Amino acid sequence: MxxxxxxxxxxxxxxxxxxxxxxxxxxxxxxxxxxxxxxxxxxxxxxxxxxxxxxxxxxxxxxxxxxxxxxxxxxxxxxxxxxxxxxxxxxxNIIGHNLAGSTILRHGTEAQKQYFLPRILSSEDVWCQGFSEPNAGSDLASVRTRAERRGDTFIVNGQKIWTSFAQYSQWCFALVRTDPDAPKHKGLSFLLIDMKSPGISIRPLRQISGECEFNETFFDDVEVPVDNIVGDINDGWRIAMTTLAYERGPEDALGRQIRFSQELEKLIDTVAATPRGDAMLIEDPIVRQKLARSVTEVEVMRLNAVRTFSKYLNGDDRGPDASVIKLYWSHAAQNMYEAAMDILGPTAPIAAPDPLSAGGGRFQLSYLQSKAFTIYSGSSEIQRNIIGERMLGLPR
Amino acid sequence: MNFGFNEEQKSLGDTVAALLADFPALTGPDPAQARDPAVWQALADLGLFALLVPEAHGGVGLTLVDVALAIEALGAGLAPPIAASTMIATDIIVREGTAAQQASLLPRIATGELRIALAMLENGQGYDPDAVQTVMGGNGVTGSKILVPDADIADLLLVLSRVDGGVGLVLVARDARGVSIRHHADIDPSSGLCEVTLDGAALMDDALVGHAGSGDVVPRLMDAAAIVYAGMAMGMAARMLDAAVDYAKTRVQFGQPIGAFQSIKHRCADMAVAVEAGRSAAYYAFWTAAENDPDRSRSASMAKAYCGEVARDVCNETVQIHGGMGFTWELGLHRFLRRAKVLEHGFGNHVWHYERIMAETLAAQAAGDKAQAA
CATH class of the missing domain: 1.10.540.10 (Acyl-CoA dehydrogenase/oxidase, N-terminal domain)
Structure with missing residues (x-):
């Protein structure tokens, strides 16, 4: 060590x-x-x-x-x-770098790597992720978006949901059904879809934070060249699992940890500058306990990621440890924003641009945004199933 | 940079675990039967107490990182606390002791000849080492220490005491004049918790370890002990997680193993995450202590606070998952519950350490702001 x-x-x-x-x-x-x-x-x-x-x-x-x-x-x-x-x-282009790029690097053809990877790194192509559907959330393998092969193209029809950054994206990777008669995990393929293709439309979805980061994305007879498949036809589930391992993995967690540690530092600065009665809020022992707990959890987030990096460097395969990382950071971050609202006390409900909002309303906005953490890239319940079954060997 | 253990370090942990497994009474249901003096000798024969002693004094010259997994194994095996106490004292003597103290004590520690108990807490004083009232004067040490693990079987007591207006550590032989020892009635009789009354207790020659009032001796002791306790807590938590998972795989209710129910499976998953997170905190702290890194105190407090909470929660959940069996005396899960409580409150509980983390964090943030302004 x-x-x-x-x-x-x-x-x-x-x-x-x-x-x-x-x-x-x-x-x-x-x-x-x-x-x-x-x-x-x-x-x-x-x-x-x-x-x-x-x-x-x-x-x-x-x-x-x-x-x-x-x-x-x-x-x-x-x-x-x-x-x-x-x-x-x-x-x-976080989805491009962390998910599309990592997946293409691992499973893509040489031609796909040559074409897509430099364009991802330059952010010439921003990417979005077409996995979830209205009826395929935690049960991702039940996606219904169809891709029928006609000669050298797939014809894609269906609807994806929660497609973050679709409005800014040039490309989308999607999990689609290529064999409706096969068992549900065995009839899926992983396609790379040009967002400029005729037949794609997007509709913004408003989130509980009031923002519209994510969307519904509709595919209506969208033509996708067969060369844009990653892996073999009907082997998409395996490819998608790679994507998810990166989505939940230490690279992603470390990137987020940056933001959480910045916000925590801002929170501490804000609390240190906030009077409460005759003293400053930072002197309240209960406030200090809550802050220290978050300081610890945000540091553990970093250590978990670095420790997992080391496992990979020492030759271990990526496995359910990604779920451990994701389950940890998502709840630790939610705890932090919940603590922030507790600590700010009576003014916590005041939002930006009200001049009395604490920290310019950032903690309240982040608190609302944090509700997504334990839902996206696999809900906590799914992560717990994965850890329980694949890491601990508990029966299904 | 590498956050992994090497083969020797792993093997050390496995060896200690295997040795302790040869003494089933250590983890058996009756804590009163769990104080077999043969365990000390077996650990000494294994060479455990030579590991942290430099080669010049007859030891192996390893660091706290090298022994981290061995310390986890001491926790998981509910080893007699005097083993960990002696290792913590060894670290202090190696880092802070005078040349004469090192020459006289370390070779005897290495062979297992000296068992050292840590006498810190006092009734009515909380956890803060600066608050102690015990005082070293011309007539020896006077004061009263509580909750001293294995004081009755120790050869030496390392006593936190006021010295020349500051706070320091002094060595007192357990059988010295003026030392009297009384067993507490307590939650974990296997920890050998004692009250130690020092009534002008005679000091050893060259009794003061390091320098009182200034220097790093007391903070180093608090950090090393916090880290070792955190490591033991993680050993216990990992063992309890294994017990809960094994039980969930075999116990059948409603026609299936209870581990197939998400209510149980998800609890086990949450415990597994907590154990991994606690280990990240603990292992990093072992490294900061081994390197005497500037982040040592903050990381030690994080490890102690966090791992204490993890061990407590995992022990609680493991009892719950075992249902009625978990509450029985015979199954012995209560032994871990009891020991976890002792570890949680030794060398500062989570509340004390979270406060210390906050103080360290604010100081670091202020220093950073100052550096940026300059």
């Missing part, structure tokens, strides 16, 4: 810090913040992602031949730490 870094790893960190010092807008995080408007914010994040790419900081641990930096998972962890340290913006 060794948490120290090699000279090469330290060099990576130094280079990144030097680059970041020039790349972030002056006053970033102090006087300059992300735009309030949802669409403007999305474009701001996209621009940041493109800047990272132009600087050579996209696809840290992806192979050089597909546009990546060819660095290690450890350097990817360092990258995450440094982004946290400066409070860097998030990206927009």
């Amino acid at each position: 060794d948490f120290s870094y090699s000279p090469q790893e330290e060099g990576f960190r130094t280079d990144l810090r030097a680059w970041l010092a020039d790349a972030l807008p002056p006053g970033w995080g102090e006087t300059v913040f992300e735009p309030e408007d949802e669409d403007e914010r999305a474009m701001f994040r996209l621009a940041w992602e493109k800047k990272l790419h132009a600087g050579g900081w996209s696809g840290i641990n992806w192979p050089v031949e597909y546009g990546g930096r060819g660095a290690t998972l450890v350097e990817r962890a360092i990258f995450a730490e440094e982004m946290a340290r400066v409070g860097a913006p998030e990206g927009l």
Whole structure:
């Protein structure tokens, strides 16, 4: 066990810090913040992602031949730490990088890798995920969106739901039914669909936070070239499981942990500056207990991810440990925002742009957003089934 | 960077676990039967107490990371607390002891000749080491210590005491003049918890470990002990999780193993997540202590607070999953419940450590703001 870094790893960190010092807008995080408007914010994040790419900081641990930096998972962890340290913006093409890219890298054809991966890293193509349907949520294998093969194309008909960022996406990967007569897990295929194809329409869905990040996506006789299948026909379930392992895995968790640790630091600053009676709120022992518990849980989130990175580096396969990571961070983050609302006390219900809202209303918004954590990329109940059955060997 | 254990470290854990398994009474239902003195000798013969002693003093010169899994095994096997106490004391003497103390004590620790108990808490004083009233003066040490594990079988007592206006650690022989020992009535009779009354207790020659009032000796002791206790708590939690899962696979109700019911399966899954999370916290803290990293105190407090809560919760759930059997004396789950409670309250409970984490976090955040402003 060794948490120290090699000279090469330290060099990576130094280079990144030097680059970041020039790349972030002056006053970033102090006087300059992300735009309030949802669409403007999305474009701001996209621009940041493109800047990272132009600087050579996209696809840290992806192979050089597909546009990546060819660095290690450890350097990817360092990258995450440094982004946290400066409070860097998030990206927009997270699904492209973490899910589409990772899946294509693992299961795609050489032609698919050559075409798609560099475009993902440059965020020329933003991606969305077509898995869930109105009647296929936790029971994902019961998707009904049909893809019928006619010559060199699939004709896709059906509806996907909760498609985050579909409105900004050039591409969508989708789990579709190619054999309606086979058992439900055995008749599925994994398709890459151009969002400009005729027959695709999207309708925004409003979330409990009031935002419209996700959508319903409709496919009406959409033509998809057969070359855009990943894996074999009717082998889509296996491919989708890879996608889910990345969606729930340590890379994703570490990226999120950045944001949670930033928010927690902001929460502590806010609480430290908030008077309560004759004292400051930060002096309240109950408040301190709640904050310290979240400080611990957010740190454990990081340690869980780094520990799992090490398992992979030491040659272990990706398995149900991804579910352990996801179940942990999702509940720990929800606890943190629940604690934030508790701690802020009487003014907690006041939202932005009311001048009396605490922290500019950010904690309340994050609290509402956090309700999604234990639902998306497999609800907690599904994660517990996976851990119980595949890790602990309990009967189905 | 690597967050994994090597083969030697894993094998050390397995060896200690296998040795303790040879003493079934350790985890048997009756805590009063669980204080077999042969266990100490067996662990000493194995060389456990030489591991942290530098080679120059007849030991192996390993670090706390090297012994982390062995410490988990001590927890899982409900080993006599004097084993862990002696290892914690060894760490302090290696890090903070004078050359003379190291030369006289470490070779005897390595062979298992010296058992060292840790005398910290006092009635009415809470967990804070700075609050102790016991005082070292010209006539020896005077004060009263409570909840000292295995004090009655120790050779030496490492006593937290006021020294020259500060707080330090002093060594007192258990059979010295002015030392009297009384067993507590307590939740875990296998921990050998004692009240130790020091009435001008005679000091050993060269009794003061490190420097009182200044230096790192007391914080290092609190951190090392917190980390070792956290490690033992995780060993117990992992063992209880295994017990719960095994039972859920075999116990049949309503025509199927109860582990097929989501109400049970999901509890087991939550426990598994808690055990993994606790281990992440504990292993990282072992590393910070081994390296004396600046993050040592914060990570030690995180490990102690968090792992204490995990062990408590997993022990509670395991009893629940075993139903009526879980509540029986014979099955012996209560032994883990009892020991977990002792570990939870030793060297600061979660409330004390969460407060310490907050103080460390605010100090670090203020230092960061200052650095940014400059």
